[in-house]
Structure formats: C-alpha cells, structure tokens
Amino acid sequence: MPSAPVRVPRCLSAPTPGWTTTAADVIVVGSGIAGLTCALQLRQHVGRVLLVTKTVLNEGSTAWAQGGIAAALDPEDSPQEHLEDTLVAGVGLCDVEAVRVLVTEGPQRVRELVALGAEFDRTDDGEIKLTREGGHHRDRIAHAGGDATGKEISRALIEALRRVVDDPGIEVIEHALVVDLLTDEEDRVAGTTLHVIGEGQIDGVGAAYASAVVLATGGLGQIYTSTTNPPVSTGDGMAAALRAGARITDLEFIQFHPTVLWLGEGSTGQQPLISEAVRGEGAFLVDRDGVRFMQGQHELADLAPRDVVARAILARMRETGTDHVFLDARHLGAEFLEERFPSIVASCRSLGFDPATDLLPVAPAQHYASGGIETDLHGRSSLVGLYACGECSCTGVHGANRLASNSLLEGLVFAHRIAADIPARIASGHLPAAREVVGQRGESHELLDSRHRLDLQRAMTAGSGPVRSADSTAEGLERLAELCALPVLESAGPKSWETTNLLHLGRVLSVLAGRREETRGGHVRSDFPERDDVRWLRHQSVTVTPDRFATISESTPAAPHLTNSEHSVGPSGGLSVGGSDFPVGEFDFPVDEAERVIEAALDEDLGADPGRDVTTLATIPAEQLREAVVVARADGVVAGVPAIARVVDAVSERLGTGCVDVVVEIPDGAAVQRGDVIARLSGATQTILIAERTLLNILSRLSGVATHTRRWADELGGSGAMVLDTRKTTPGLRALEKYAVRCGGGTNKRMGLYDVAMIKDNHKLAAGGVAAAYDAVRAAYPGVDVQVEVTTSAEALEAIDVGARFIMCDNMSVELLRATVDAIRATGESVEVEATGGLTLEVAAAYAATGVDYLSVGGLTHSSPILDIALDLEE
Numbered sequence: 001m002p003s004a005p006v007r008v009p010r011c012l013s014a015p016t017p018g019w020t021t022t023a024a025d026v027i028v029v030g031s032g033i034a035g036l037t038c039a040l041q042l043r044q045h046v047g048r049v050l051l052v053t054k055t056v057l058n059e060g061s062t063a064w065a066q067g068g069i070a071a072a073l074d075p076e077d078s079p080q081e082h083l084e085d086t087l088v089a090g091v092g093l094c095d096v097e098a099v100r101v102l103v104t105e106g107p108q109r110v111r112e113l114v115a116l117g118a119e120f121d122r123t124d125d126g127e128i129k130l131t132r133e134g135g136h137h138r139d140r141i142a143h144a145g146g147d148a149t150g151k152e153i154s155r156a157l158i159e160a161l162r163r164v165v166d167d168p169g170i171e172v173i174e175h176a177l178v179v180d181l182l183t184d185e186e187d188r189v190a191g192t193t194l195h196v197i198g199e200g201q202i203d204g205v206g207a208a209y210a211s212a213v214v215l216a217t218g219g220l221g222q223i224y225t226s227t228t229n230p231p232v233s234t235g236d237g238m239a240a241a242l243r244a245g246a247r248i249t250d251l252e253f254i255q256f257h258p259t260v261l262w263l264g265e266g267s268t269g270q271q272p273l274i275s276e277a278v279r280g281e282g283a284f285l286v287d288r289d290g291v292r293f294m295q296g297q298h299e300l301a302d303l304a305p306r307d308v309v310a311r312a313i314l315a316r317m318r319e320t321g322t323d324h325v326f327l328d329a330r331h332l333g334a335e336f337l338e339e340r341f342p343s344i345v346a347s348c349r350s351l352g353f354d355p356a357t358d359l360l361p362v363a364p365a366q367h368y369a370s371g372g373i374e375t376d377l378h379g380r381s382s383l384v385g386l387y388a389c390g391e392c393s394c395t396g397v398h399g400a401n402r403l404a405s406n407s408l409l410e411g412l413v414f415a416h417r418i419a420a421d422i423p424a425r426i427a428s429g430h431l432p433a434a435r436e437v438v439g440q441r442g443e444s445h446e447l448l449d450s451r452h453r454l455d456l457q458r459a460m461t462a463g464s465g466p467v468r469s470a471d472s473t474a475e476g477l478e479r480l481a482e483l484c485a486l487p488v489l490e491s492a493g494p495k496s497w498e499t500t501n502l503l504h505l506g507r508v509l510s511v512l513a514g515r516r517e518e519t520r521g522g523h524v525r526s527d528f529p530e531r532d533d534v535r536w537l538r539h540q541s542v543t544v545t546p547d548r549f550a551t552i553s554e555s556t557p558a559a560p561h562l563t564n565s566e567h568s569v570g571p572s573g574g575l576s577v578g579g580s581d582f583p584v585g586e587f588d589f590p591v592d593e594a595e596r597v598i599e600a601a602l603d604e605d606l607g608a609d610p611g612r613d614v615t616t617l618a619t620i621p622a623e624q625l626r627e628a629v630v631v632a633r634a635d636g637v638v639a640g641v642p643a644i645a646r647v648v649d650a651v652s653e654r655l656g657t658g659c660v661d662v663v664v665e666i667p668d669g670a671a672v673q674r675g676d677v678i679a680r681l682s683g684a685t686q687t688i689l690i691a692e693r694t695l696l697n698i699l700s701r702l703s704g705v706a707t708h709t710r711r712w713a714d715e716l717g718g719s720g721a722m723v724l725d726t727r728k729t730t731p732g733l734r735a736l737e738k739y740a741v742r743c744g745g746g747t748n749k750r751m752g753l754y755d756v757a758m759i760k761d762n763h764k765l766a767a768g769g770v771a772a773a774y775d776a777v778r779a780a781y782p783g784v785d786v787q788v789e790v791t792t793s794a795e796a797l798e799a800i801d802v803g804a805r806f807i808m809c810d811n812m813s814v815e816l817l818r819a820t821v822d823a824i825r826a827t828g829e830s831v832e833v834e835a836t837g838g839l840t841l842e843v844a845a846a847y848a849a850t851g852v853d854y855l856s857v858g859g860l861t862h863s864s865p866i867l868d869i870a871l872d873l874e875e
C-alpha cells in the first residue's frame with residue numbers, strides 16, 4: 001500500500017499583501033446557500049461580517065441545483081425515515097449524529113427559507129409540493145420553478161442580503177478571491193489573504209483579519225474533465241484549509257451523477273445535468289439496444305441511490321462497448337416535461353435533443369464532493385478559528401455518498417449552527433478579537449500554470465474517476481508529480497491559483513483513492529470490486545504536518561451503520577464480531593503511549609537500553625530468517641495488534657538485529673477463535689524471539705480487556721445502553737487499556753482527573769452541597785463536562801436543577817434506578833444517566849432495561865483475565 005509521498009506548501013505563490021484590514025469579526029467566504037445563510041444569520045449576532053465571493057454573488061453550484069431540497073415536511077414522513085435513507089446512501093460511513101441534526105433541524109430551516117422569500121412550487125391547496133428522488137423512500141423533495149430550485153433559493157438569499165446591504169454590520173465584496181488562510185503563532189486561523197479585482201474599493205492582494213473565518217467555497221468539480229459543477233468550483237477553500245493544516249476527510253468519495261447529458265468525446269468542463277427528479281417522475285434508463293437495465297439491480301430500480309445507478313450504467317457501458325446509455329422520458333409527454341422541467345428541456349433543446357421525442361444520451365460525470373474540511377456538529381474545523389460549511393465541508397452527513405437533495409439542506413442547517421457557535425465562542429474568549437499577525441505566511445514559489453489544467457483534469461479522470469484501480473491511481477499520481485515539476489511561466493493570479501488548488505487536492509485525493517482497496521460509495525475499484533467492511537469501514541483523513549508532508553490517518557465512524565448484511569461477519573466463539581454491531585479495525589490506537597510502554601517493557605526484559613537477550617543472541621545466528629505466526633489459543637476479541645510491528649521495530653532498532661515484516665490477519669475489534677492466526681511475522685529470527693514476550697504481554701492483556709468488554713456489550717445489545725470503563729486501570733497502561741475497551745465495544749468515561757469533573761459525595765460534603773460544588777466547577781473550568789454522583793431520585797433532581805446533565809446513579813437497586821431514570825426523563829431535560837457500583841454480568845440486562853445510557857464497570861480494566869495468545873515459529 002503506498003504511503004503519502006505528497007508535499008504541500010504552506011501557501012500559494014502570491015504577492016505580499018499590499019493592504020490590511022481588521023474591521024470584521026467574521027469573514028465568510030463564498031456566496032452559495034452556505035455562505036449567504038451564514039452571513040445573514042451572523043450579522044444579527046456579531047458586530048461586523050465580511051462576505052467575500054470569487055466572482056458575482058449568484059455564481060456557484062447553488063444556483064445550478066435542479067431537483068430540490070430534501071426535508072421531512074409531509075405529515076406522513078418523519079426525520080427518522082429521512083435519516084434512514086441518508087444512512088443507506090452513505091454506505092456505513094455517515095456520522096449518525098450529524099445526520100440526525102440534518103434531518104431534525106432541516107424542516108424548520110426550510111420553512112424559514114420560505115419565510116425569507118423563497119417560493120417553492122405548491123399544490124392546488126397551497127402546500128409545498130414534494131417529489132421523490134433516488135434513494136428516498138418518501139416524497140420529500142421541495143422544488144421551485146419546476147427544476148430551478150437552486151436559482152430560486154439563490155435569488156431569495158441574495159435579495160435578503162440586498163435588503164441589509166447598507167447595514168454597517170455587513171460588508172460584501174464581489175470579485176474577491178481568497179488565496180490562503182493566515183494563522184497566528186498558536187496555529188489559530190486569524191484571517192485570509194484576499195485578491196480583489198476590479199470594482200472592489202481595495203485592489204490586488206491584501207490581508208483580512210477576523211476572529212473567525214467560515215469557508216463556504218463549494219466543491220472541486222473542475223478537477224475532472226467533465227462535471228456538473230460551474231467554473232468557480234475549483235476547491236479553493238479545501239485546498240487553503242489543507243495547506244493551513246486543517247484535517248481533510250473522505251476526499252476520495254466523489255459522487256458521479258449517473259445522468260449527465262453526454263455531449264461527445266471531446267466535451268469538457270461543466271456539462272448539463274438531467275436531474276434525478278426526471279427519473280422520479282417516471283423516466284428510465286435503457287442501453288443502446290433499448291433494454292431497461294436497472295430493474296432487478298435494486299429494489300428502487302431506476303430510482304436506486306446514485307452510486308448504484310452510476311455503477312450499473314458504467315457496467316452496461318463496459319458490456320456494450322459504448323461511452324453512454326440513454327434516458328427515456330418520451331412517455332412523459334412534451335406538456336408535462338415543459339411544465340415540470342422547463343430548464344432541463346430548454347437546455348437539452350438548445351443542444352439538439354428533445355426529451356419529448358428523443359432518447360437522451362447520458363453518462364456519469366463528477367457531481368459532488370462528499371468529503372472535505374472535517375467539522376464537528378458546530379461546523380468547527382480542526383483549526384481554532386476556522387469553520388467550514390456546505391460542499392467544502394465534511395460534516396459527516398454524507399458518508400461515502402450523498403443522498404440526493406441533501407446538500408442544499410446541509411448548507412442551510414449547518415450555516416445556522418455556525419452562526420450560533422461563533423458569537424458564543426467570541427463571547428467566551430475562545431476566539432480572540434481580529435488582530436494582525438506578522439511573519440506567519442511562509443514563502444512559496446509553487447504554482448501550476450493554468451494552461452496545464454486540462455492535463456491535470458485528464459490525469460484525475462483516468463486515475464481517480466468513477467472507475468479506478470491501483471494502477472490508474474498510481475499513474476495519475478505520477479502524472480500529477482510531473483505537472484508539479486514543470487517550470488512556471490505564468491505570473492501568480494486567479495487562474496494559476498485555481499489550477500494549483502486543483503493540483504494540491506488532486507494529489508491528496510489520488511493517494512486516498514489508491515489506498516482504499518474496495519468499492520464503496522460513488523466509485524468502482526476495478527481491482528477490488530467488492531465492499532470490504534472489515535478493512536475499510538473507516539474514514540481516511542489527511543493533515544499536512546509542519547514539515548509539509550501530507551499524512552494520513554484512519555478512523556472508524558462514530559456509530560457505523562451497515563445495511564447490507566452480507567458484509568457483516570457472523571458470530572464467532574460465542575461473541576459478536578465486527579460488522580453492523582461492532583466496528584473492527586483501528587480505534588485511534590494511542591501510538592505515543594504504546595511506544596512509551598514498549599520501551600519500558602523492553603527495559604524490564606532486556607535490561608537498560610539497549611540491554612540484551614543472552615540466550616537468543618548466543619544460540620541463533622544473526623543472519624537466520626524465519627516466519628512465525630501470532631495465534632489465538634482461546635476464543636475472544638483482539639486488541640493491540642498495532643503494537644506487534646512496533647515491538648519488533650523497537651527490538652531491531654535497540655539491538656541492531658534484523659528487520660521483521662508483520663502482516664496483520666485479524667484487526668483490532670474482531671473476534672477470534674482458538675487457532676486463528678492474528679498476524680504473520682517474517683524476518684530475523686533473533687528479533688522475533690526477543691520481541692516475543694513483550695508483544696504477547698501487551699497483546700494478550702489488551703485482548704483480555706476487549707474480550708471482557710465484548711461480553712458486557714453483547715449482554716447490553718439492543719438495550720440502547722453502553723458499557724463504560726472507569727479509572728481503575730493498571731498504572732501506566734491507562735491509554736492502552738481504555739483503547740482495548742473501545743475495541744471490545746465499550747466506551748471510555750474519562751481519561752483522568754483533568755478532562756471531566758466528577759462530583760462525588762466527598763466533594764459535595766467539602767464544598768457545602770451539590771449546588772456549591774457544581775457552581776465552583778463551572779466557574780473554575782467553564783469548558784469542562786460535569787458529572788454528578790447521586791444515590792436517590794431526589795438528589796438526581798437537585799443536581800439537574802443546578803444544571804447537571806450527566807447523572808451517575810450509584811449502587812441503586814433496579815427498582816430505585818428505574819424510578820430515578822423515570823423522574824429524570826420527566827424533567828424533559830437532555831440528561832445522560834449512568835448506573836454505577838457493584839454491577840455484574842448477571843444483572844446487566846436488568847439494569848440496562850431501566851433506560852440508563854451507560855453502565856460503568858471498573859472490572860473491565862482491573863479484573864480482566866488475559867486472552868491466551870502465543871507466537872509459534874513456522875517449521
């Protein structure tokens with residue numbers, strides 16, 4: 001698997017800023033649905049907003065959106081059903097909490113958009129007309145002007161902006177292109193460099209500073225030869241965030257829209273989209289022989305999720321040796337088509353196709369970037385002061401593939417959240433006032449001339465397009481590296497900056513596409529045609545480190561959701577395994593702590609660094625090479641597998657013994673049965689034998705904790721309650737043992753005394769009561785979560801009354817606990833409840849049935865027997 005040999009500069013080559021402004025509290029970049037909504041909301045809560053946009057206000061994907069905006073507006077529909085459809089489309093990689101936010105806040109946000117002036121199509125009795133699109137099981141797509149939804153939303157938002165444009169609280173600059181982000185000495189984002197052309201009162205490149213920057217710069221469609229995205233979609237915001245060190249996630253998940261009008265081989269740039277809504281109204285796909293091919297592929301046939309339809313089209317194109325298929329809408333009739341899809345019909349006719357009489361040639365083309373700048377539920381990126389909204393962000397709502405009409409909704413919902421968060425963070429002092437920073441920009445001479453843009457697009461389309469492979473992504477990367485090395489003949493300016501942004505993103509995207517050895521979401525891996533949940537039910541994130549290398553990390557989704565049972569693994573050894581119930585793979589293995597523990601363990605075993613193994617070094621020749629297996633001697637769940645390679649590397653480095661390769665057969669979190677091979681080692685026999693005890697000590701101890709935790713998790717399965725660990729951990733091993741709890745399917749309570757406040761009886765006594773203790777913690781550490789331990793219902797209610805939102809019910813009987821949980825829920829407050837004290841597996845289900853959220857079990861880490869694991873040299 002290739003590592004990431006990609007270097008990304010700190011900034012683009014650009015003139016030194018000739019002017020500076022610190023007039024705004026917040027800079028919003030982009031004027032699509034995300035940027036406009038954010039700016040309009042923010043101006044009501046902060047002193048001054050600066051909204052900048054690259055060309056004119058209505059340029060961007062928003063104005064092109066056809067189908068509509070999805071929201072559970074029909075009384076028969078529900079956010080829960082919308083959530084379920086969204087999760088299915090996201091193929092296991094959605095962040096369920098982010099989706100919940102989207103679907104529950106969405107309907108209200110759409111109604112507010114209507115109140116603002118957006119005119120959606122209506123039924124005869126005045127209700128918003130709803131239609132259906134691919135992947136939706138209900139009619140929930142609100143549309144405007146038939147197929148001109150985005151245009152209407154854009155118009156309404158821009159009009160709302162114009163109504164307040166004389167307000168000193170907001171300034172709008174068009175033709176203002178953000179080049180890069182500016183950071184302060186603590187790596188907080190403090191502003192942007194900005195190139196203003198033409199009409200703006202300031203000209204050339206300048207520096208604009210603010211407490212926060214919101215990137216709402218849209219997608220990156222122009223990275224491919226053919227896309228539905230407009231010319232401004234050059235990934236500028238994502239690339240600037242990448243260069244500044246923000247975490248970029250799921251970038252390889254590109255959605256290729258299945259039905260883009262095919263205009264012939266040489267056609268490049270923005271291509272006309274034939275909305276899914278046309279299929280929603282009854283159009284269907286046929287191949288060159290007129291054969292319908294979506295039936296039998298999916299329960300929703302022609303209305304299956306986009307990835308399914310795009311894949312089916314690509315397969316049919318391969319089978320028939322053609323570069324397009326056809327969409328048949330003729331039976332819908334001219335009158336209906338003209339009324340329902342006026343823009344599409346006009347666009348097709350202008351290009352020589354009449355949907356009422358002709359089959360429309362269609363093929364998949366780039367449509368949407370499902371990944372982008374990673375954010376939390378408040379739109380905060382990994383860099384303080386930087387927010388991202390809309391298509392340039394990765395909030396987690398789309399997973400590996402966006403559900404149709406969810407992107408306008410995402411921009412709307414998360415813009416409101418960002419506009420609520422920033423003023424609060426400014427008020428609490430988390431975001432400092434706008435201040436000029438000097439000397440943080442760095443120098444760069446890297447630029448790709450705009451005349452190479454088509455070369456870049458071709459490399460990306462062939463390398464990481466809808467069909468990819470190890471070879472194609474590697475060749476694509478090679479071609480992009482060649483482009484990097486070309487001499488720069490053009491002076492720095494919008495065209496070369498945009499092209500270079502595409503280059504930076506293209507290189508990272510290609511690396512991630514190459515690493516993902518499976519088919520998921522919008523693309524097909526021709527060399528790995530199946531989805532692989534065991535290895536790849538995870539996100540890939542990229543961060544550029546201070547030495548400018550793009551480094552990749554992987555993480556599993558917070559609550560993975562799989563719908564295709566053939567991809568989950570069956571039970572093993574009486575314990576449930578990976579798949580829909582428990583994720584397998586990496587769970588943020590604590591590398592630093594592991595390395596510290598390994599060094600200490602080797603000191604114990606070998607003597608002070610470097611130490612020695614007198615038996616092995618004396619009896620085994622240094623040049624002898626052997627293979628070995630790490631094998632389970634009992635049924636259980638493995639944890640700590642990443643430590644194996646780290647132990648053998650540490651031994652070989654300390655003692656100068658030969659190298660050993662490690663191939664992992666079973667990842668952390670997976671269940672094993674006695675006799676299963678967990679990993680294979682090959683290399684210097686000395687290193688293998690010297691490392692043996694240390695690696696087995698770590699692996700068997702952590703696997704014991706994971707196995708014990710899994711028994712609890714299985715016992716609680718279906719109750720909605722989770723098992724939690726405590727601080728009763730082996731000194732020095734806390735991070736690793738808590739990691740093993742996560743691998744087992746449990747969760748961590750707190751890492752130590754520093755990250756969560758826990759008010760127990762002694763604190764209440766010493767502080768003078770629960771209110772006094774709670775207030776004291778809040779005053780001293782306002783950002784820290786507070787948990788309060790109680791022994792009666794009355795105490796629980798008292799704690800909630802003073803503000804507590806996490807209640808630990810200590811040593812209660814099942815009956816008392818049930819009554820306490822009922823009393824807590826009756827308050828209507830959102831309170832998490834934990835049962836603690838003296839819990840055993842025998843009573844776990846009864847306690848879970850009381851409705852608590854967590855059961856805390858110190859025994860997970862203080863009393864788990866090891867899982868028997870051995871290392872055997874092969875004959």
Ligand SMILES: Cc1cc2nc3c(=O)[nH]c(=O)nc-3n(C[C@H](O)[C@H](O)[C@H](O)COP(=O)(O)OP(=O)(O)OC[C@H]3O[C@@H](n4cnc5c(N)ncnc54)[C@H](O)[C@@H]3O)c2cc1C
Binds near residue numbers: 034056063064389
């Ligand atoms: C043809 C088409 C049809 C679609 N149909 C639908 C649909 O029916 N339903 C749906 O939900 N989604 C649809 N989408 C997707 C949806 O339109 C977009 O995902 C969404 O509008 C993105 O909104 P945004 O505000 O994030 O970005 P955009 O609307 O793309 O706006 C980005 C803004 O950022 C500005 N910008 C970019 N770079 C810079 C820079 N360096 N400096 C300053 N400004 C910059 C741009 O000029 C623009 O103003 C469609 C997309 C297309 C292309």
